[in-house]
Amino acid sequence: MRSDTAAIAISSLTHFHAARSKESEPVNVFKNLDLALAKGRVLAILGPSGCGKSTLLRLFAGLERPASGELAVFGEDPLPQTKAGEITLLTPHAPLLPWRSAIANVRLPLDLLGRPRALAMHKAEQLLRQVCLQEERWDHRPHELSEGQLQRLRLAQAMITEPRLLLLDEPFSNVDEGLRATLLDLVTSYLLKDRQRSAAFVTHHAHEAATIADDIIILAGEPATIRRPEPVAEAPADRSSDQIDLIAEDLRTRLLALVSA
Amino acid sequence: MVHDMAGTMWLGATGLGWALLVAGLTLTVRYFRGGAERYALPPLLVLYTLPPSVTALTGQAMQLGSGLTIALVAGSLALPLTVQLGTAVDQASQFTRAYVCGSRRRRAVTLVLPLVAAELVRAIGMLMPWVVLAAVLAEIAVGEGSGIGLKLSTRLTYGYAHVWPQVVLVGLVAVLPYCLLRFASGRLLLAMNLKRGRLDLSVAPKHQRFGPTIESLYLILLFAALWLYLNSQSDIIARSPRDVTEALAHIWPVLGASALSTALAAGIGCLLGCVFALGMVLVVRAARHAHYAVMAVLLPLQVLPIIVFKPLLTAVEQLCERWFWSADIQPPPGFAGMVPATVLSTIIGTFAAAYVAYELGRAELQRLPFNKSSLLRTFEAGNRRVLRHVYVPWLVRSLPATLEIAMPRVILAVLVTEYLVPGGGLGRMLAELRSNQDFTEAWTTLLCLLLVFVLLNLLTRSLVLLFKFKAKAVR
Numbered sequence: 057m058r059s060d061t062a063a064i065a066i067s068s069l070t071h072f073h074a075a076r077s078k079e080s081e082p083v084n085v086f087k088n089l090d091l092a093l094a095k096g097r098v099l100a101i102l103g104p105s106g107c108g109k110s111t112l113l114r115l116f117a118g119l120e121r122p123a124s125g126e127l128a129v130f131g132e133d134p135l136p137q138t139k140a141g142e143i144t145l146l147t148p149h150a151p152l153l154p155w156r157s158a159i160a161n162v163r164l165p166l167d168l169l170g171r172p173r174a175l176a177m178h179k180a181e182q183l184l185r186q187v188c189l190q191e192e193r194w195d196h197r198p199h200e201l202s203e204g205q206l207q208r209l210r211l212a213q214a215m216i217t218e219p220r221l222l223l224l225d226e227p228f229s230n231v232d233e234g235l236r237a238t239l240l241d242l243v244t245s246y247l248l249k250d251r252q253r254s255a256a257f258v259t260h261h262a263h264e265a266a267t268i269a270d271d272i273i274i275l276a277g278e279p280a281t282i283r284r285p286e287p288v289a290e291a292p293a294d295r296s297s298d299q300i301d302l303i304a305e306d307l308r309t310r311l312l313a314l315v316s317a
Numbered sequence: 318m319v320h321d322m323a324g325t326m327w328l329g330a331t332g333l334g335w336a337l338l339v340a341g342l343t344l345t346v347r348y349f350r351g352g353a354e355r356y357a358l359p360p361l362l363v364l365y366t367l368p369p370s371v372t373a374l375t376g377q378a379m380q381l382g383s384g385l386t387i388a389l390v391a392g393s394l395a396l397p398l399t400v401q402l403g404t405a406v407d408q409a410s411q412f413t414r415a416y417v418c419g420s421r422r423r424r425a426v427t428l429v430l431p432l433v434a435a436e437l438v439r440a441i442g443m444l445m446p447w448v449v450l451a452a453v454l455a456e457i458a459v460g461e462g463s464g465i466g467l468k469l470s471t472r473l474t475y476g477y478a479h480v481w482p483q484v485v486l487v488g489l490v491a492v493l494p495y496c497l498l499r500f501a502s503g504r505l506l507l508a509m510n511l512k513r514g515r516l517d518l519s520v521a522p523k524h525q526r527f528g529p530t531i532e533s534l535y536l537i538l539l540f541a542a543l544w545l546y547l548n549s550q551s552d553i554i555a556r557s558p559r560d561v562t563e564a565l566a567h568i569w570p571v572l573g574a575s576a577l578s579t580a581l582a583a584g585i586g587c588l589l590g591c592v593f594a595l596g597m598v599l600v601v602r603a604a605r606h607a608h609y610a611v612m613a614v615l616l617p618l619q620v621l622p623i624i625v626f627k628p629l630l631t632a633v634e635q636l637c638e639r640w641f642w643s644a645d646i647q648p649p650p651g652f653a654g655m656v657p658a659t660v661l662s663t664i665i666g667t668f669a670a671a672y673v674a675y676e677l678g679r680a681e682l683q684r685l686p687f688n689k690s691s692l693l694r695t696f697e698a699g700n701r702r703v704l705r706h707v708y709v710p711w712l713v714r715s716l717p718a719t720l721e722i723a724m725p726r727v728i729l730a731v732l733v734t735e736y737l738v739p740g741g742g743l744g745r746m747l748a749e750l751r752s753n754q755d756f757t758e759a760w761t762t763l764l765c766l767l768l769v770f771v772l773l774n775l776l777t778r779s780l781v782l783l784f785k786f787k788a789k790a791v792r
Contacts (some may be wrong), residue, residue: 137419138418151411151415154509154510155510156510164416164427168427170423197510
């Protein structure tokens with residue numbers, strides 16, 4: 057039963073941000089939003105700043121509750137799944153524990169879940185190699201690492217519990233172009249390995265979305281509504297570079313039109 | 318003498334242990350059931366504010382026996398410990414918000430406990446002078462025990478020269494662990510790669526519109542319940558409200574003037590102290606080494622019991638009297654003989670507030686986002702302009718919150734000074750009524766004192782609301 061359900065299913069979702077002061081009113085972020093993401097697929101969310109992309113990810117993780125409408129992840133309430141490490145959310149400035157080393161920070165979710173230390177260490181080492189963090193930096197504290205290295209730690213930390221749904225909020229910000237391609241490959245291979253994992257990621261880069269996403273949506277307006285570009289028939293792994301460029305160009309044109317509108 | 322000091326230290330350590338237990342329980346409740354701690358904080362605030370000589374009256378009525386001195390020490394330490402450790406819990410909330418996986422207990426152990434442990438070393442270090450002071454004062458208030466406090470008060474009757482060795486020992490015993498633990502906590506925080514912890518209002522109840530009023534009512538109800546309970550336990554408590562009314566009619570003229578004197582001294586002392594200390598923070602900002610000079614003045618006032626400053630206070634009092642006499646100023650009718658005591662209370666209250674305000678002010682400047690000043694520097698703004706546009710507005714913004722946290726300490730200082738220096742005020746009145754065994758009148762005065770405290774607390778809390786200051790918004 058559970059295996060047949062969609063990874064993410066939203067219907068008639070309405071959400072408000074709490075009022076900042078007594079004088080102001082709650083901000084209506086989404087109104088009657090409908091969305092479905094099939095299991096094993098990757099969703100890219102684009103849109104202008106402040107349209108509610110990160111809020112949508114927090115709703116997927118169960119960290120915020122919608123005012124009305126239905127939201128289910130794998131057919132269930134997302135929060136218990138987030139607490140069990142089955143859903144992980146990577147945010148660009150997630151705090152790392154300053155008293156722990158890089159490797160200890162990566163294995164932190166497994167420590168919190170009470171998994172054996174040896175297993176956690178083994179997985180953390182594997183992931184640190186995959187995110188290209190040099191071995192001599194594994195014992196460094198967060199303040200001794202650059203922002204790009206910290207972002208790689210956060211990515212490794214988000215993947216260590218092997219979540220069924222990976223939520224990534226601008227995962228490749230603060231990293232250089234070369235590393236961006238490497239990390240993009242890592243995330244793509246992780247997600248496409250057995251097509252059992254799903255992901256939703258927020259990005260401002262049309263090319264990133266065109267490279268790894270099966271489904272792409274653009275959020276815009278107040279309250280935000282979903283605009284869907286032309287669906288792409290090919291799976292991300294089968295897309296040629298020309299196709300990716302075409303999709304990216306189409307997305308850029310749509311985003312520019314939205315901004316100018 | 319060393320044996321006596323050991324007795325006092327043992328009392329202080331036992332009291333500290335109980336205070337830690339109370340703080341731990343309060344913060345555990347806060348972590349697992351957020352908001353429930355607001356019922357624990359107001360009574361802790363009262364215990365922190367009232368001097369042991371006053372709380373001892375209620376303690377004796379409760380027939381606590383030998384546990385009374387320990388309860389007095391624990392009562393005066395529980396609030397500062399809760400506030401200090403609450404800072405660490407508050408700091409840890411950024412991690413507990415970010416990492417939601419795993420059980421709440423496991424997250425508390427992994428994410429919160431390391432921060433609390435580091436802060437604990439720092440908190441005990443900072444409180445060490447208060448531990449010694451609280452133990453000495455509790456011994457004096459109860460009049461029992463084998464510690465140095467009782468010896469100090471007994472030997473004072475032979476003159477001040479006889480107590481200096483004890484005073485020096487008390488000072489050393491209080492200051493040495495303070496320095497050692499501050500050093501150790503500094504190293505620990507450095508090793509854990511944490512920024513230095515700081516005093517703030519993180520565990521103070523959140524500022525809601527009717528919050529202060531509701532808390533005041535809760536405090537009065539709690540006190541009424543305690544009265545009802547003690548009524549059947551002891552005969553040193555006023556039996557009924559009628560007894561209180563009769564006593565009030567009897568002592569009203571003196572009580573009214575005393576309450577006014579105490580409230581005025583506390584209010585003026587708090588305001589002056591805060592303004593003085595925040596000014597000193599700016600001076601220290603300009604000349605860093607001035608910090609040691611400021612602490613050299615402020616720290617002894619925290620370390621040593623005010624009783625040892627009595628000769629100084631008496632000298633100031635005489636100077637004041639002489640000045641009034643030479644200036645040919647007549648105090649207003651009904652205030653005769655009270656003005657010098659008020660002035661003295663204000664001076665002591667000012668320093669007590671200054672210490673708190675100074676520490677808070679320094680913490681506020683540490684929180685100041687550096688880009689604000691560096692942005693101005695890129696426009697070639699000089700020191701004076703940065704001071705005017707960045708530092709002064711930042712500190713003025715924190716003034717209401719500083720007043721709020723300094724007020725209890727000021728009331729304590731004022732009451733103790735009034736007790737020590739001949740004159741007026743509720744502290745003096747209470748001491749006299751207790752020594753004359755006029756327990757109903759003493760109980761009535763205690764009720765009046767609670768009212769003064771509630772009103773002053775309400776005033777400062779409302780001031781915070783008026784300025785719309787929120788401790789968390791600063792970060």
